[in-house]
Amino acid sequence: MAEWTPRRFRFVVFDWDGTLADSTSIIAGAIRQACADVGEPVPDDAAARYVIGLGLADALRHVAPALPPSRYHELTDRYREHYLARYLEIPLFDGVRELLTELEHAGFQLGVATGKSRLGLDQAMEQQALGRHFVATRCGDEGFPKPNPDMLLHLIDRVGVAPRETLMIGDTTHDIELAHGAGAGCVAVAYGAHERASLSRLGPLATVDSVGELRRWLHANA
Numbered sequence: 001m002a003e004w005t006p007r008r009f010r011f012v013v014f015d016w017d018g019t020l021a022d023s024t025s026i027i028a029g030a031i032r033q034a035c036a037d038v039g040e041p042v043p044d045d046a047a048a049r050y051v052i053g054l055g056l057a058d059a060l061r062h063v064a065p066a067l068p069p070s071r072y073h074e075l076t077d078r079y080r081e082h083y084l085a086r087y088l089e090i091p092l093f094d095g096v097r098e099l100l101t102e103l104e105h106a107g108f109q110l111g112v113a114t115g116k117s118r119l120g121l122d123q124a125m126e127q128q129a130l131g132r133h134f135v136a137t138r139c140g141d142e143g144f145p146k147p148n149p150d151m152l153l154h155l156i157d158r159v160g161v162a163p164r165e166t167l168m169i170g171d172t173t174h175d176i177e178l179a180h181g182a183g184a185g186c187v188a189v190a191y192g193a194h195e196r197a198s199l200s201r202l203g204p205l206a207t208v209d210s211v212g213e214l215r216r217w218l219h220a221n222a
Contacts, residue, residue: 004106015170016114018192030082053115055145095211115140146174149181
């Protein structure tokens with residue numbers, strides 16, 4: 001391939017779960033187990049996957065609409081217990097390390113915009129030894145959560161680039177809405193939480209099916 005240098009975008013922002021980390025099944029399973037634990041109807045797998053990346057309150061309202069807010073802490077505690085029992089098993093998707101290294105060496109600035117808590121992201125980045133790649137990160141408990149554009153706008157302002165120079169990469173419709181709201185470009189990955197059809201309907205620049213396909217798109221278009 002030809003030498004890779006930034007042309008259209010200067011700042012590439014990744015979602016974490018379902019985009020860099022292959023965590024969707026563990027998160028969805030923990031959500032479903034937590035609902036069962038507190039006596040709420042168990043959402044199907046698609047409903048549990050849908051809320052990945054949303055803010056905590058929005059996610060709880062979606063998966064347990066009948067649960068009174070006074071009991072949200074019970075559901076949250078049970079979810080965390082199930083998730084933490086397995087989070088060390090979560091791998092990166094094949095090719096992620098190589099992609100991040102190549103983007104960094106090519107001169108792109110890299111960031112993360114995630115619905116994870118700050119503690120959760122810091123633990124995940126330490127576990128995977130990826131923190132050195134990112135110049136800025138923003139989490140769901142540090143401002144308005146996805147799909148509100150606040151998270152991405154904060155990162156854009158912090159790095160000092162224009163929205164049109166920013167590319168968001170994520171696996172959910174929430175990521176696409178986040179990018180559209182911030183005036184940034186977006187590429188959807190269809191190997192995570194949301195189905196390809198749902199992603200493509202929102203008009204990302206591309207919808208890709210693997211990290212390898214993502215790399216090829218970036219090399220040709222970024």
